[in-house]
Amino acid sequence: MEHLTVHGPGDVQGEPVRHADEYSEFIADCYAVDVDGRRLYDSAFLSRPKGCDKSGLASRVAQFEALGPCRFLGWARGGEVYRDPWGLGFRYVYTKGEPMGRPVKVPYVRLMATEETQTGNVYDSVHFNLTHGPLAKALPHRDMAGLTRIVLPGGGEITPSTASSASKDGGKETFVDFDESHIYVTPELRRMYRTVTRNLRKRKKIAETWFLESTTMFAAGQESIAEETYKLAEAIREGRSRRSRLLFDHRWGDLEDPSDEAALRAALRESYGDALAWVDLDGLVDEFFDTRARIEDSRRYFLNAPTSTEDAWVSFAEWQAVSDASRSLADRDTVTLGFDGSVRDDSTALVACRVSDGHLELLGCWEKPSDRGADDDWQVDREAVDAAVSAAFGRFEVAGMYCDPALWQDYVDRWTGEFGGGLQVKAAQGRPLEWWTNRPTAMVAALERFHSAILNKDLSHDGGSTLTRHVLNARRRVGRSGITISKPHPKSDRKIDAAMAATLAYECRSDAVAAGVGQASTDFALGRIR
Numbered sequence: 001m002e003h004l005t006v007h008g009p010g011d012v013q014g015e016p017v018r019h020a021d022e023y024s025e026f027i028a029d030c031y032a033v034d035v036d037g038r039r040l041y042d043s044a045f046l047s048r049p050k051g052c053d054k055s056g057l058a059s060r061v062a063q064f065e066a067l068g069p070c071r072f073l074g075w076a077r078g079g080e081v082y083r084d085p086w087g088l089g090f091r092y093v094y095t096k097g098e099p100m101g102r103p104v105k106v107p108y109v110r111l112m113a114t115e116e117t118q119t120g121n122v123y124d125s126v127h128f129n130l131t132h133g134p135l136a137k138a139l140p141h142r143d144m145a146g147l148t149r150i151v152l153p154g155g156g157e158i159t160p161s162t163a164s165s166a167s168k169d170g171g172k173e174t175f176v177d178f179d180e181s182h183i184y185v186t187p188e189l190r191r192m193y194r195t196v197t198r199n200l201r202k203r204k205k206i207a208e209t210w211f212l213e214s215t216t217m218f219a220a221g222q223e224s225i226a227e228e229t230y231k232l233a234e235a236i237r238e239g240r241s242r243r244s245r246l247l248f249d250h251r252w253g254d255l256e257d258p259s260d261e262a263a264l265r266a267a268l269r270e271s272y273g274d275a276l277a278w279v280d281l282d283g284l285v286d287e288f289f290d291t292r293a294r295i296e297d298s299r300r301y302f303l304n305a306p307t308s309t310e311d312a313w314v315s316f317a318e319w320q321a322v323s324d325a326s327r328s329l330a331d332r333d334t335v336t337l338g339f340d341g342s343v344r345d346d347s348t349a350l351v352a353c354r355v356s357d358g359h360l361e362l363l364g365c366w367e368k369p370s371d372r373g374a375d376d377d378w379q380v381d382r383e384a385v386d387a388a389v390s391a392a393f394g395r396f397e398v399a400g401m402y403c404d405p406a407l408w409q410d411y412v413d414r415w416t417g418e419f420g421g422g423l424q425v426k427a428a429q430g431r432p433l434e435w436w437t438n439r440p441t442a443m444v445a446a447l448e449r450f451h452s453a454i455l456n457k458d459l460s461h462d463g464g465s466t467l468t469r470h471v472l473n474a475r476r477r478v479g480r481s482g483i484t485i486s487k488p489h490p491k492s493d494r495k496i497d498a499a500m501a502a503t504l505a506y507e508c509r510s511d512a513v514a515a516g517v518g519q520a521s522t523d524f525a526l527g528r529i530r
Contacts, residue, residue, distance in 0.1 A: 001027070001060045003090045006133045008059060008125025012278075014132065020274035022251075023057055029247055030061070030212070033099055037072040038208075040245065042200075045213045045229050047250040049304040052275040054214040058111075058177045059125035061212060065175040066109045066150075066158050067138055069101025071208055076100050086137045104207060106155040108172040110196060113160050114183055122179050122214075123160035126150065130158075161196075163188040171199030176211040182218035184225035193225050217252065217300045220316075221309035221488065235370035238466050242369065252304040256321045258288055258295055271303045306472075313447075313474040313485045313499075318454055323463040327359045329396070334518050336425065337363075337392055337401040338505030340437070340497045341385070341408040344368070348380045349498035350388055351467070353505035355399055355518045358459035360505065362467040364388040365498050386411060393419050399512045400425030402435035402504040425512045435504055444482035446507040459506060470498035 007015050019027070032040045048054050064070050069082060078096030094100055113120030129135050130145045144151040150158040156174075163186075176196055178184065184193055200209040218226040233248040235241035253267030268284050269276060288298050299305045299317070308315040329335065335352040342348050347367035353360050366380045389411075392398065400423050405412040416433050426432035437443050453459040461467060473494035474485040488494055512518070 001064060004084065004088060004134050005060050005063055005129050007056060008128040013128070017060065020277070022274040026249055027061065031070065033072050037074070037099065039210065041247040042210045042245045044210070044247040045233065045249065047215050047217060047304060048275070049271050050216055050301045051279050052272065055121040055179055056125055058179055058212055058214045059122045059129070062109050062111060062122060062126055062158065062175065062177055063129060063135060065104065066107050066152055066156065067103065067135065069103055071102050071104055073100040073102040088134050088137060104174050107152060107174045108156055109158040110173050110176045111158065111160050112176065112178045112192070112196065113162050114180065114189060115162070120160055120179060122177055126158055163192040171202045173199050174203055174207045174209050176200065178211065178213045178225065181213040181215045181229070182224050182226040185222045190225065217304045217306060219300065220307050234465060234469055240367065240370045254305065254320060255299070255303060256317065261285065264288055267303055308472065309475070311475045312472065313476045314451065314454055314471050316472060319468060319471055322454055322457055322460045324460045325463045327357070327460055328462055329354055329359065329361045331395055332397055334397040334399055336399050336505050336508035336512055338501040338503065338508060339401065339403040340500040340504065341404065342380060342497060343407050344379055347495040347497035348385055349501035350385070350392065351498065351501040351505040352392060352396065353509040355509055355512050358453060358506065358509060360459060360461040360467070360502050362464050362498055363392055365466045367495055382411065389415055399423065399517045400508040401433050402427055402508040403433045404437040404500070404504065405434050424517050425508055425515055437500060440479065440481035440484070444484060446503050447483065447485060449510060450503045450506050453506060467498045467502065470496050471502070474499045
């Protein structure tokens, strides 16, 4: 790519391409193979801030897919030589054990554009290269590179497509690029994405089809294709998906206080990485301090950081500000527990909160796998939940446990019989574990206490992805009694049960602190002094 391509239209048009380690490593990962030579990934997701040359990188991958040795040929014995077939002077000698490459037979490269009247930045760069760059010699005739299609020697083509045109083709793709998938939010663009990705399955196994998403951070709640891919990556990381052939590469900068210029510059350096070689850092800082710009937009576009919807209960920045994995719970810590249970569609969660400092940790979350093929009869493993509760009482000094008993009354009764007698904090005298969340006034007060503790940094959490996901999924709802929380909509797959369990654990902890749990007695303290 560095030897045979140049930069497309723009400030550096026609200049040589040089990849730093960051993009070189990403490209290498895209083409990683296992011991049998099979591709590890059938899709890749590259998320970077504005100005990082994502479209340029995608155009170079597209040219490699169209003309280069981009599929596994075999393992080198050592000494084999690849030479470009157009006499452009590129020569590579394989060392022993390296995977060698071959071109795709009749490649069909589709480059998706979001605007009906435009071919898109990626295709424009490809077209420039095949008409004005070194690779123009790869085409026997100049008119093979048109504004709407590039015909490849030996068969195949590179085609820019829009939402309306993509569904009209027969599906011959070997590689597809979806540029700026964070703006794939309309029904037409979503249908186009699904049609084209299905088309990739039509080619024979030898073609090893795949696709690339190159994007900036999505706007939360718009349900863009980029947001869907982000959700899939979370499911893979948390073990909720059986599909794992996604290469996910998201770089972003964490910033708690946008007014802190030193912290802002550090966050921008983190988000831009190698791209700072050509990006104006001072100009980016000015963007954040420009009162005409929305701070959430600046975070999304230039820090590439996750943001929250307008009705989010807790923002991403607020939750990140109280993340501290170094304060993890230890055996025999005095804790309170919170439990929110379901049976089928919603999740079941168990959270612990240390009494001394309000640190939260998710002890378990049981939710239906995200795969579409998951069993419709899936149910929470109640025995596993029961075992987790018993393990918590065995590991910690449990001062109290607040449970929403709906659908779990038998288990709550059992836990009451086993553990209720030794609890220092009780929800009610006769029912020490039962804390019903369907009481509006009490629930509003507990949610307000939890939210205030986040804003005031009176609590912390271990940064776990599942608890974070559930807290950030929660939407603020205003009722007669005050502010409550819910999923984005009743049928949403964005669960909030761990957020409810954390709220109950913290509410129990607050009652424990009020009761003096964990505080040394005066007599004991004086006795030690004497």
